[in-house]
Amino acid sequence: MTRYLFTRTLHAIFVLWGAFTLSFILLQVMPGDAVLVKFQDPELGLNPQQIADMRATYGADESAITQYIHVLGRTLHGNLGYSIETGLPVGHMLQAAYPTTLRLAIISFAGAIILSITFCTLALLLSEHVTGRYIASFISAIPGITSGIPVFWLEIVAIQLVSFHWKLIPVVGLSGWSAVFLPGLALAIPISAPLAQVFMTTAKRVQQLPFIDVLRARGLSPFRILCSHIIPNAFPPTLTVSGLVFGEILAGAVVTETVFGLDGLGQLAQQAVASQDVAVLQAIILISVAGFISIGLLSEFIQPLLDPRIGRNGQQRKY
Amino acid sequence: MNQRCLSIRNLDICYKRQNTTHHALNDVSLDLHAGEILALVGESGSGKSTLGRSVLGLLPAAARLQSGSIHLGTKNVTHLPEREWRSIRGQKVALIPQDPAHSLDPVRTIGAQLVEALHPASTSFLLRYNAKAEAAALLDQMGISQPKQRLAQYPHELSGGMKQRVLIAAAIAQRPSLIVADEPTSALDVSVQVQIMTLLAKLRRELNTAILFITHDLALASEHTDRVAVLHNGKICEIAPTKQIFQAPQASYTKRLISDLPIFQKSPEKIPSSSPDVITVKNLGYTYAKTAHSDHQHTMRNLSFSVSKGRTLGIVGESGSGKTTLLKCLLGLLTPQTGSIRILNQYPSQLQGQALRDLRRKVQFVYQNPHVSFDPRYTALQSLEEPLINRGIQSRSQRQKAINDVLFKVHLDATLLERRISALSGGQAQRLALARALLCQPEILILDEVVSALDVSIQAEILSLLEQIQNDLKLTYIFVSHDLTAIKRLAHDVLILKNGEQVEYGNTNQIFLKPKNKYTKNLINSIPKI
Numbered sequence: 001m002t003r004y005l006f007t008r009t010l011h012a013i014f015v016l017w018g019a020f021t022l023s024f025i026l027l028q029v030m031p032g033d034a035v036l037v038k039f040q041d042p043e044l045g046l047n048p049q050q051i052a053d054m055r056a057t058y059g060a061d062e063s064a065i066t067q068y069i070h071v072l073g074r075t076l077h078g079n080l081g082y083s084i085e086t087g088l089p090v091g092h093m094l095q096a097a098y099p100t101t102l103r104l105a106i107i108s109f110a111g112a113i114i115l116s117i118t119f120c121t122l123a124l125l126l127s128e129h130v131t132g133r134y135i136a137s138f139i140s141a142i143p144g145i146t147s148g149i150p151v152f153w154l155e156i157v158a159i160q161l162v163s164f165h166w167k168l169i170p171v172v173g174l175s176g177w178s179a180v181f182l183p184g185l186a187l188a189i190p191i192s193a194p195l196a197q198v199f200m201t202t203a204k205r206v207q208q209l210p211f212i213d214v215l216r217a218r219g220l221s222p223f224r225i226l227c228s229h230i231i232p233n234a235f236p237p238t239l240t241v242s243g244l245v246f247g248e249i250l251a252g253a254v255v256t257e258t259v260f261g262l263d264g265l266g267q268l269a270q271q272a273v274a275s276q277d278v279a280v281l282q283a284i285i286l287i288s289v290a291g292f293i294s295i296g297l298l299s300e301f302i303q304p305l306l307d308p309r310i311g312r313n314g315q316q317r318k319y
Numbered sequence: 320m321n322q323r324c325l326s327i328r329n330l331d332i333c334y335k336r337q338n339t340t341h342h343a344l345n346d347v348s349l350d351l352h353a354g355e356i357l358a359l360v361g362e363s364g365s366g367k368s369t370l371g372r373s374v375l376g377l378l379p380a381a382a383r384l385q386s387g388s389i390h391l392g393t394k395n396v397t398h399l400p401e402r403e404w405r406s407i408r409g410q411k412v413a414l415i416p417q418d419p420a421h422s423l424d425p426v427r428t429i430g431a432q433l434v435e436a437l438h439p440a441s442t443s444f445l446l447r448y449n450a451k452a453e454a455a456a457l458l459d460q461m462g463i464s465q466p467k468q469r470l471a472q473y474p475h476e477l478s479g480g481m482k483q484r485v486l487i488a489a490a491i492a493q494r495p496s497l498i499v500a501d502e503p504t505s506a507l508d509v510s511v512q513v514q515i516m517t518l519l520a521k522l523r524r525e526l527n528t529a530i531l532f533i534t535h536d537l538a539l540a541s542e543h544t545d546r547v548a549v550l551h552n553g554k555i556c557e558i559a560p561t562k563q564i565f566q567a568p569q570a571s572y573t574k575r576l577i578s579d580l581p582i583f584q585k586s587p588e589k590i591p592s593s594s595p596d597v598i599t600v601k602n603l604g605y606t607y608a609k610t611a612h613s614d615h616q617h618t619m620r621n622l623s624f625s626v627s628k629g630r631t632l633g634i635v636g637e638s639g640s641g642k643t644t645l646l647k648c649l650l651g652l653l654t655p656q657t658g659s660i661r662i663l664n665q666y667p668s669q670l671q672g673q674a675l676r677d678l679r680r681k682v683q684f685v686y687q688n689p690h691v692s693f694d695p696r697y698t699a700l701q702s703l704e705e706p707l708i709n710r711g712i713q714s715r716s717q718r719q720k721a722i723n724d725v726l727f728k729v730h731l732d733a734t735l736l737e738r739r740i741s742a743l744s745g746g747q748a749q750r751l752a753l754a755r756a757l758l759c760q761p762e763i764l765i766l767d768e769v770v771s772a773l774d775v776s777i778q779a780e781i782l783s784l785l786e787q788i789q790n791d792l793k794l795t796y797i798f799v800s801h802d803l804t805a806i807k808r809l810a811h812d813v814l815i816l817k818n819g820e821q822v823e824y825g826n827t828n829q830i831f832l833k834p835k836n837k838y839t840k841n842l843i844n845s846i847p848k849i
């Protein structure tokens with residue numbers, strides 16, 4: 001077990017380093033740099049000599065390799081550097097921004113899981129019924145549609161209806177959890193789509209398995225078979241996919257925070273891209289990758305609890 | 320004793336698919352009394368499973384019950400709505416399924432599934448908690464050791480025979496008066512098969528349960544059953560007490576089925592044992608590396624045997640006996656750790672490159688399940704052309720001639736060549752697999768359970784075909800089977816394996832007449848006698 005944890009940690013560190021390096025290369029390839037973006041503004045009236053001096057103070061005129069070594073060493077010491085745009089330490093900026101995004105991620109993730117499972121259970125239950133079958137096939141078509149709806153459009157509609165028309169939740173003047181409730185739910189809808197699709201497909205496959213007929217032959221009701229056999233069997237693959245869906249939440253956070261005017265990591269990332277603020281961008285990339293890795297690890301640890309065949313004699317513990 | 324449990328009258332069931340109607344059952348009538356075992360024997364497609372499912376009210380959606388009636392006890396269940404069936408299934412009629420490996424929920428414990436079988440309608444936590452003791456008692460009744468510990472285990476931690484016992488326990492949980500056993504032993508090893516049959520016989524004595532025993536294996540039906548019903552193309556062609564069926568069969572179909580049983584057929588033709596040895600195995604051993612999660616170490620120890628040209632060596636062994644390891648060593652897929660293998664005067668472990676490939680071509684392998692040993696996207700023709708192209712035969716007409724020759728040898732019609740493998744029957748696909756192996760011009764054929772997936776009459780055909788090809792081409796066979804009657808039919812010599820060790824080896828007839836080892840005796844005694 002210790003060996004397993006050790007190798008997993010090594011993997012994680014390697015992936016983090018790879019993401020850091022790749023993002024550094026990509027940001028180097030982009031024309032111009034943050035110093036130019038900030039100081040080339042004609043209104044500031046700086047001459048080329050002064051701009052070159054500025055670039056020298058920020059170290060932007062050195063070779064790519066030197067910069068890379070400098071930035072990597074600095075990051076390893078826990079120093080994420082300074083934002084060129086605001087002049088603040090990147091660590092502080094992240095500290096202020098992450099709670100909003102974390103709340104948003106939790107609400108949308110939990111919402112997506114609840115939404116997809118409720119939908120699928122409903123569809124599966126109805127499909128047992130003679131007339132319910134038509135409603136069921138209608139319901140199971142919904143995930144395919146919602147996965148195609150752009151997040152921003154859905155969110156604008158949500159604001160229009162929930163906040164302005166029905167006046168249920170105000171858009172401005174909220175803080176903490178209440179501020180992310182509506183955006184989180186809006187983001188949950190497109191995210192629930194792939195989860196629901198995987199859940200539905202697995203559940204339908206489980207329904208065809210021989211043991212379901214054996215259970216029916218024991219006199220179990222369809223509801224009982226669904227709750228205590230089909231859903232537990234269909235859940236593990238859904239969990240695996242939900243780890244991947246985390247990436248969609250991060251991408252969705254950028255749009256959502258912009259639409260709802262939330263000060264989170266997404267907003268920060270969007271501004272950093274606009275101003276080519278390399279230090280901020282790299283810090284956000286590192287955080288997202290770390291989040292991705294931990295979600296993956298977490299789902300890997302929960303899997304054996306849900307499916308006893310994994311882990312006990314599966315491949316996972318071979319390390 | 321004479322209470323009637325099941326009576327079926329003039330039952331007609333058909334399947335409607337798009338525009339075609341397929342009659343699965345045609346005017347079927349039968350009665351089953353308490354404490355009686357009725358064997359329903361038929362080949363695949365005879366409608367025996369449809370009959371079993373109709374008794375449970377679990378017919379597929381495409382099936383239509385057109386006429387006739389089914390009574391369970393005194394209750395007419397012919398057109399019972401699904402909701403009412405729920406209180407009958409489990410309580411009055413239960414199912415023992417075919418494939419124990421896929422008939423238990425893999426993610427729930429044995430205990431949870433047994434408790435559910437005991438109280439399918441209850442949601443009370445307390446009741447379910449108390450039912451644990453009942454469940455343990457059930458397992459004990461099935462002859463499972465340490466029943467309390469088993470309750471916390473998951474299906475994948477039990478052996479096939481153990482799973483089937485759990486499924487039988489679940490079936491009798493509510494003391495049903497009728498049990499439908501749908502091929503309950505066909506997925507199990509021979510010796511386990513006998514244990515399960517004994518268990519069923521014991522249950523019927525103790526609980527006075529009627530058992531509808533569905534099987535394709537006529538030999539199996541000859542023991543432990545009171546009556547046999549022979550089903551052919553959806554019609555019952557004969558129903559009579561077991562003894563009478565085997566001693567004086569009336570219907571011509573029954574007569575043919577009985578004559579197709581390999582045990583009644585002649586032994587393999589005598590071949591002078593003076594011909595040179597083509598396979599010599601000395602002190603062969605292979606041990607799999609120990610893994611962290613399993614304390615059981617699979618080993619194969621000290622195997623020594625030889626096969627001379629034109630003879631057949633039968634290999635018998637249960638799962639885990641080392642059969643597969645031995646075959647892999649013979650095919651050169653595993654390098655033996657100790658001992659030596661000499662094939663056609665060469666040592667495969669010392670060969671490399673072209674020489675090894677040449678040797679592999681001469682040793683061909685035919686697998687148990689013909690449908691999965693072909694590329695599903697290939698037509699039969701493409702599958703047959705592949706080995707010829709690998710042999711470097713470029714000209715199309717030459718390939719065509721070779722294929723026609725081999726099709727004639729295996730008695731396969733050339734019109735089937737355009738079909739994909741999924742459109743072929745089991746017997747046809749196995750003939751095709753044989754044809755593909757023969758196209759490589761082998762000297763040795765390794766046949767791994769080649770007939771066990773086939774119906775009895777097809778089995779007999781394939782066995783005769785194999786013998787004929789052996790005589791024509793002077794081939795040497797390694798014939799692996801768990802079916803001792805098939806071994807007796809085809810093999811000149813036999814090698815019996817248990818737990819990776821060689822228990823007995825020698826002339827087939829001698830071993831079958833005078834087994835020396837206790838295990839062999841048990842094995843030979845477990846062959847159903849007719």
